[in-house]
Amino acid sequence: MIEPDFLHTTRTGYDAWAVPYAELFANRLDDYPLDRAMLAAFAEFVRADGGGPVADLGCGPGHVTALLHSLGLTASGVDLSAEMIAIARKAHPELRFDQGSMTALPLDDGELGGILARYSIIHTPPERLPEIFAEFHRVLAPGGHLLLAFQALDDPTQLAEAFDHKVALAYRWSPGRVADLLRERGLVEVARLVREPDEDDERGFQQAHLLARKGEPAAFRRPLPTRRKNSA
Numbered sequence: 273m274i275e276p277d278f279l280h281t282t283r284t285g286y287d288a289w290a291v292p293y294a295e296l297f298a299n300r301l302d303d304y305p306l307d308r309a310m311l312a313a314f315a316e317f318v319r320a321d322g323g324g325p326v327a328d329l330g331c332g333p334g335h336v337t338a339l340l341h342s343l344g345l346t347a348s349g350v351d352l353s354a355e356m357i358a359i360a361r362k363a364h365p366e367l368r369f370d371q372g373s374m375t376a377l378p379l380d381d382g383e384l385g386g387i388l389a390r391y392s393i394i395h396t397p398p399e400r401l402p403e404i405f406a407e408f409h410r411v412l413a414p415g416g417h418l419l420l421a422f423q424a425l426d427d428p429t430q431l432a433e434a435f436d437h438k439v440a441l442a443y444r445w446s447p448g449r450v451a452d453l454l455r456e457r458g459l460v461e462v463a464r465l466v467r468e469p470d471e472d473d474e475r476g477f478q479q480a481h482l483l484a485r486k487g488e489p490a491a492f493r494r495p496l497p498t499r500r501k502n503s504a
């Protein structure tokens with residue numbers, strides 16, 4: 273099958289940039305407590321629903337896959353870039369990493385309890401995003417959880433806006449419009465976090481996390497813990 277241009281450009285770009293990327297981002301999450309909080313909440317939801325396997329899609333060098341593993345999840349990674357996968361396997365030999373694309377995942381229907389896609393949809397042309405969300409829906413089990421992270425666009429009239437990126441053309445996304453697209457594919461928003469731009473981000477981009485679930489909104493309600501009766 274012929275690889276679409278955007279996948280070819282993204283793959284070759286990250287192949288070339290894999291080593292510096294891994295060095296630059298290895299400990300980056302240490303500086304982002306809000307991102308870690310969303311990852312921790314995601315992990316807690318997956319564990320509470322039986323702890324099914326979780327795939328880190330567009331895992332890059334695997335540092336966040338390893339974090340998910342440390343949070344008690346059965347985590348593996350998939351990435352377009354062979355170089356990224358080689359780095360991830362070397363750094364985390366105890367975890368599984370496969371080369372593949374989110375547009376045609378090497379995974380069975382309904383096999384996952386959770387998906388993390390952290391800054392990996394950003395090189396997808398907007399018209400191709402629905403097919404990726406359809407893949408996410410296919411491989412998630414009913415009630416499975418999705419955590420998406422991306423540069424945010426504060427303009428609900430647009431789905432996406434292109435921006436220059438070191439590796440390949442990238443897009444930032446309106447969180448509300450992305451949530452609409454997810455819902456159309458059966459993935460319903462549970463929560464979102466939009467944090468203000470980093471001090472050193474000259475572009476001034478907000479950063480978004482969207483947590484969603486395969487299923488109906490009513491399924492999010494959890495029974496309240498039974499209160500202890502006060503004997504006094």
Ligand SMILES: C[S@@+](CC[C@H](N)C(=O)[O-])C[C@H]1O[C@@H](n2cnc3c(N)ncnc32)[C@H](O)[C@@H]1O
Nearest residue numbers: 286330331332351352353372373374390391392
């Ligand atoms: C900005 S990096 C993010 C890496 C990692 N998730 C992180 O949080 O540091 C984007 C990664 O997504 C991968 N990627 C982009 N498009 C992809 C696709 N269609 N399928 C699989 N991986 C993809 C790239 O190869 C790259 O490793």
